Amino acid sequence: PLCLCWALGPAAAAAATNILLLLMDDMGWGDLGAFGEPSKETPNLDQMAAEGMLFLDFYTANPLCSPSRAALLTGRLPVRNGFYTTNGHARNAYTPQDIVGGIPDSEILLPELLKKAGYTNKIIGKWHLGHQPQFHPLRHGFDEWFGSPNCHFGPYDNRERPNIPVYRDWEMVGRYYEDFKIDLKTGEANLTQLYLQEALDFISKQQANQQPFFLYWAIDATHAPVYASKQFLGTSQRGLYGDAVREIDDSVGKILKHLQQLGISENTFVFFTSDNGAALISAPKQGGSNGPFLCGKQTTFEGGMREPAIAWWPGHIPAGGVSHQLGSVMDLFSTSLSLAGLQPPSDRQIDGIDLLPVILQGKLIDRPIFYYRGNELMAVRAGLYKAHYWTWSNSWEEHSKGIDFCPGQSVAGVTTHTQEEHTYLPLLFHLGRDPGEKYPLSFASEEYQEAVERLSGLVQQHKASLVPGQPQLNVCDQAVMNWSPPGCEKLGKCLKAPQSDPQKCSWPH
Amino acid sequence: PLCLCWALGPAAAAAATNILLLLMDDMGWGDLGAFGEPSKETPNLDQMAAEGMLFLDFYTANPLCSPSRAALLTGRLPVRNGFYTTNGHARNAYTPQDIVGGIPDSEILLPELLKKAGYTNKIIGKWHLGHQPQFHPLRHGFDEWFGSPNCHFGPYDNRERPNIPVYRDWEMVGRYYEDFKIDLKTGEANLTQLYLQEALDFISKQQANQQPFFLYWAIDATHAPVYASKQFLGTSQRGLYGDAVREIDDSVGKILKHLQQLGISENTFVFFTSDNGAALISAPKQGGSNGPFLCGKQTTFEGGMREPAIAWWPGHIPAGGVSHQLGSVMDLFSTSLSLAGLQPPSDRQIDGIDLLPVILQGKLIDRPIFYYRGNELMAVRAGLYKAHYWTWSNSWEEHSKGIDFCPGQSVAGVTTHTQEEHTYLPLLFHLGRDPGEKYPLSFASEEYQEAVERLSGLVQQHKASLVPGQPQLNVCDQAVMNWSPPGCEKLGKCLKAPQSDPQKCSWPH
Numbered sequence A, B: 001p002l003c004l005c006w007a008l009g010p011a012a013a014a015a016a017t018n019i020l021l022l023l024m025d026d027m028g029w030g031d032l033g034a035f036g037e038p039s040k041e042t043p044n045l046d047q048m049a050a051e052g053m054l055f056l057d058f059y060t061a062n063p064l065c066s067p068s069r070a071a072l073l074t075g076r077l078p079v080r081n082g083f084y085t086t087n088g089h090a091r092n093a094y095t096p097q098d099i100v101g102g103i104p105d106s107e108i109l110l111p112e113l114l115k116k117a118g119y120t121n122k123i124i125g126k127w128h129l130g131h132q133p134q135f136h137p138l139r140h141g142f143d144e145w146f147g148s149p150n151c152h153f154g155p156y157d158n159r160e161r162p163n164i165p166v167y168r169d170w171e172m173v174g175r176y177y178e179d180f181k182i183d184l185k186t187g188e189a190n191l192t193q194l195y196l197q198e199a200l201d202f203i204s205k206q207q208a209n210q211q212p213f214f215l216y217w218a219i220d221a222t223h224a225p226v227y228a229s230k231q232f233l234g235t236s237q238r239g240l241y242g243d244a245v246r247e248i249d250d251s252v253g254k255i256l257k258h259l260q261q262l263g264i265s266e267n268t269f270v271f272f273t274s275d276n277g278a279a280l281i282s283a284p285k286q287g288g289s290n291g292p293f294l295c296g297k298q299t300t301f302e303g304g305m306r307e308p309a310i311a312w313w314p315g316h317i318p319a320g321g322v323s324h325q326l327g328s329v330m331d332l333f334s335t336s337l338s339l340a341g342l343q344p345p346s347d348r349q350i351d352g353i354d355l356l357p358v359i360l361q362g363k364l365i366d367r368p369i370f371y372y373r374g375n376e377l378m379a380v381r382a383g384l385y386k387a388h389y390w391t392w393s394n395s396w397e398e399h400s401k402g403i404d405f406c407p408g409q410s411v412a413g414v415t416t417h418t419q420e421e422h423t424y425l426p427l428l429f430h431l432g433r434d435p436g437e438k439y440p441l442s443f444a445s446e447e448y449q450e451a452v453e454r455l456s457g458l459v460q461q462h463k464a465s466l467v468p469g470q471p472q473l474n475v476c477d478q479a480v481m482n483w484s485p486p487g488c489e490k491l492g493k494c495l496k497a498p499q500s501d502p503q504k505c506s507w508p509h
Helices: A010-015 A043-051 A065-074 A110-115 A191-209 A240-261 A331-339 A356-361 A396-400 A446-464 B010-015 B043-051 B065-074 B110-116 B191-209 B240-261 B331-339 B356-361 B396-400 B446-464
Strands: A018-024 A053-059 A120-126 A144-148 A165-168 A171-175 A213-218 A268-274 A306-312 A321-323 A369-373 A376-382 A385-388 A427-430 B018-024 B053-059 B120-126 B144-148 B165-168 B171-175 B213-218 B268-274 B306-312 B321-323 B369-373 B376-382 B385-388 B427-430
Touching (some): A018 A065, A018 A240, A018 A331, A043 A240, A043 A306, A065 A110, A065 A331, A110 A213, A110 A331, A120 A191, A191 A240, A268 A331, A321 A356, A376 A446, B018 B240, B018 B331, B043 B268, B065 B331, B110 B331, B191 B213, B191 B240, B376 B446, B427 B446
Parallel strands (some): A018 A213, A018 A268, A053 A321, A120 A144, B018 B213, B018 B268, B053 B321, B120 B144, B120 B213
Antiparallel strands (some): A053 A306, A165 A171, A369 A376, A376 A385, B053 B306, B165 B171, B268 B306, B369 B376, B376 B385, B385 B427
């Protein structure tokens, strides 16, 4: 049974705190000026940090986008909510067009709960929790949607593979590369401007209606193929990737200013973060920076999972705060519920914690961070210690083809190209002295023994109570691709699906 | 002939701008919160940056301490002022105890010029421009000194090698590990507190006397063996190195506050920077961080030569400024002269430029940065492009013994362990898109050809007019070590020098 606190009608609802989550795609810890990006081109985000609280030790729940987003919206690790695969050991998986699975009905998403407290919920941008009808965001608590179920890959030929649809609410309104242009040569696309306008309009509408809102702004300009609007192209020292960051920075500035101009900034909790580390494999043109950290997206090193994070709530969060709280995207679930005066579901394990005591009172809550890759717990962090129980960058086979998640970086015995088990003698790092995970502690040291004892205790405890969810990312079928999304008839954009041919999805890393 | 503008006596002198250079030792670009250090433990320096101007593209003139300091004080590249060796090709050299050479009398140092404009000049901390009597800082323009001629290595047995002396003005007042304790086991030493007190006292005295001052605060707590005072030990997430940084940060805060309390902050130009990149070979316990940059001290990659830099001058420098001006420690020579209303010497090549237009009016001056290692021009930067004409990390022989200037980093064809010449086809990087020097541009691209043409033109121009100075770092002799520094008699600390036996110094990297 769920325990819920109900809002008491429009008057009470009007006083409820709006929630605005700004979720970036493949943006790295080192991509903002406030986090040491050497071009320092993010004045609005840096200002947001200066007015709010900077989180230096904030993590995603998975080094890949779909599982990370599923974790954010459910407050639960992907291994619980089903966003993982058992087709191979420790494999990253997501929701490409041919994925059969998606977010299970049994999972309770943040907007489902907020809705019951009178919130209007909107997702702008990438959903990525499954594109079959039963996974539609409006079936999982959102009231409105403008965006896409998948990444903006393409263009496709609409025969082997359809172009990705863009939805407004229940129906598609066009497809990428057809109705929503992305010029792969120049990197030009005006999508961030569309997403910005959607956000401003939604906020205005909610303010006019005196209704609290949850806005999940999940834009994707920094995911390859990276794009920016014409007026931002060529404006960054960093090239196209930097142009995209600059446009996002500008947009965030406009959104925050809009809240201030509407007089609701003190009634709106804003949190900025990213879904996983920068995709170094696409760098430098199509990928960002993980600052001083090791490797990137796809890995459970710090570069794959430590995220830029900023909380902003004028009048509530003291300006200029810096927190070393170990945080997680899953905490945004619990924190949002807390803001709405709701309790998290009590019938299941929730991995997120309520960060309000951290944000408002500067408390530090002792909790571990678990680093999963697919079905395997690769590493755990508590305090400043991180123990790797498994290491793997990617296979030699892939690496020899130039697929490199750690370009220019190589730490002997750490960035391994075979899956290495360290269960009995974990690789231990002190992330304060060694944020780059370059100097494993000596197995023989007292420090090693004490830290590993504590960390392994946490792992044991975690594993003992873990009930893995039904894996959703095992089966792929070309028939389930976005051939004929709802609304395609009106647009004359329905395509014929090929025959169903379910296969085990192939997850090479 | 020198062109000098003379100050007109005490009244005019009182109005002259004080100059305070805070020069760190082996501190890296990534060691301050404002530059993205993930523990963010430098609130005073971050505040200094917020109130002043942050330089993101500021360089040393050499990836090693002595040549860097000689360049700072002369405004000239080490290859001109003699702070290099010709014992081997592209070898780093400095002033160990047995070095015979030092700063030539023919070089004009910043304090020599400032003195003529009525400044009182003090050096606190490490001199490092030679320890024989003719190289004494008080013979080169300084009026006062508290500190040491060499690094605080030791302890020595006073037979094979004497302990390093600490001077007050003309005479030694003790030796490291004897009278000035450094506990190598705990890392405890109160030297930074002594240097802080010296600075505060000197500033107070100058203020009381209404005399303008140049204070060169060249402290060395972040150079291995790293040390901190008892009250800072164990206070940093980063371990001992971080403790040292925290003590320095605290000290800088106290110095700036002192200026404010004396009412002279608006009349004192303060600049904070470091002598070379973090010594990654000593990391993590004894070395810092170069943030997202490649390699460290000893190399001409960005990690070896890009420095943290902050200018602070309340009432003159607009708060919160960020500059992409390519700057150099040699600019501190020219900028200081400009602040004092002096002209640089006209009888010699000065490599520094006056940064005041940059700092006060936000101008950007187009100028190259030359990356030297010993007698070789390894690389050049102009705008965002950097071309490597030679690459070398260190030799295979050294590397195989565990001497690694790029731990955990390895870029094929870039971090080479043989000296590789690229004169005819330089390795080109775009430091905006690729600050980490991981992705050389394609030789075939138009971008490559245009950029290399420009950079190679600059190199040609530079080399055509270059007159190398007499190399000062070629000869070593055990007889010249600090056996009997002036003042040793009073202390009973004179040691017997062995017979003179001049040798070519050995510079392995």
